[in-house]
Amino acid sequence: MGCSITNLGDCVAEAVFGLFLDILNSASRPFLDLIKTFMIEPVSITAFADIWGIIVYILSMFYGLLIVWIGLKFIVSGESPEQREKAKSDLKNIIIMMILVQGSYLLYDLFLATSASLTNVIFDMVSNSFFRLSLESVSNFGFDLIFGILYIIHLIIVLVLVLLRYIFVSAGVILFAIGVFFYFIPFLNSYGRLILNGLGVLVFLPFFYSIAFLVGSKLAELNQFRDYKTLIMVGTLDIIILFTFLLLLFVIVKAATKVKPIVNVVKAVV
Incomplete structure (x- = not known):
């Protein structure tokens, strides 16, 4: 807006309001940078590599027992072709499980890299101006100021969420090996699926965040909005x-429904 003696008041008001928005933008920038870092950077799992090694070593102690158990099933199956085929299928699953558990560290790291790459691609499509507070008109300054403060509060909440997600996903390499092991054990299959599904959602959560940001930025570019x-x-x-x-x-609800049968069994035994 050009300033002259006739609109000096509007120019001063716009300059003051712009200063407030610049302060809010400066305050929000560190939070935005951290959110972006935790979203698009691949999660480091090296801190849990030693613990993962211990867990895999413990799980590997059960390999022999599982193979012996399948061998006994094959022996007692007698002349039943269905039981013999079931024993062969179980043996195949155990071998696949052994390979996946031993390679779970690299496999999990691959999933993390894939999630980071997908998130980065979508996030790069979001306009940088979307995250910057701007004064469209002096008449809307009160509206923009209130929601600008709410915006920073929301950024802090989202930052806490992506930080917690980063920590849980980093430690998830341990649960991933356990989840793979459980998945191939018939009576533990449901718990394995629960662990793997939960980790899968956490790993790819930033991808869904980036889609939400992209949709919001495209809406903000429309003239009517x-x-x-x-x-x-x-x-x-x-x-x-x-x-x-x-x-x-x-x-949480899904986990509670899976744990409830175990609690009932324990109560019955006690």
Whole structure:
């Protein structure tokens, strides 16, 4: 807006309001940088490599027992072709399980690299201006200021979520080996699927975050929504936060339903 003696008041107001938004933008920048780092950088799992080695060593102690158990099933199957084929199938699954458990570290690292690459591709499509508070009109300054403060609060919440996700996924290399082991044991299969599904969701969670950011940025670029850019930014973060908590609730409920039969058995024995 050009300044002259006739609109000096508007120019001063715009300059003051712009200063407030610059302060908010400066305050939000460190949070945005950290969120982006935790989202697009591959999770480092080297800190848990030694623990993973110990877990795999413990699991490998059961390989011999499982093979002996399958051998006994094959022997007692007699002349039943169905039982003999079942024993052969179980042996094949045990061999596949042994290979996957031993290579679970590299396999998990590959999944993390794939998730980071996909997230990076989508995130690069998001306009950098989407994350920057801007003053579209002086009349909307109060609206933008309130939602600008809410925006920073939401950024802090999202930063905590991606940080916790980073920590859990980093330690997840240990659970991944256990989940693979459980998956190929018939009576532990449901627990193995629960572990693997939970880790899969956590590993690829940033990819879904980046899609939400991309959709929000494209909406903010539309003329009819341009004056509500700050509201769209906050709404996008709200969707991410709500999606994460609903997902966490689903995992907790799912885990509770899997553990309940074990609790009932323990109660019956006691």
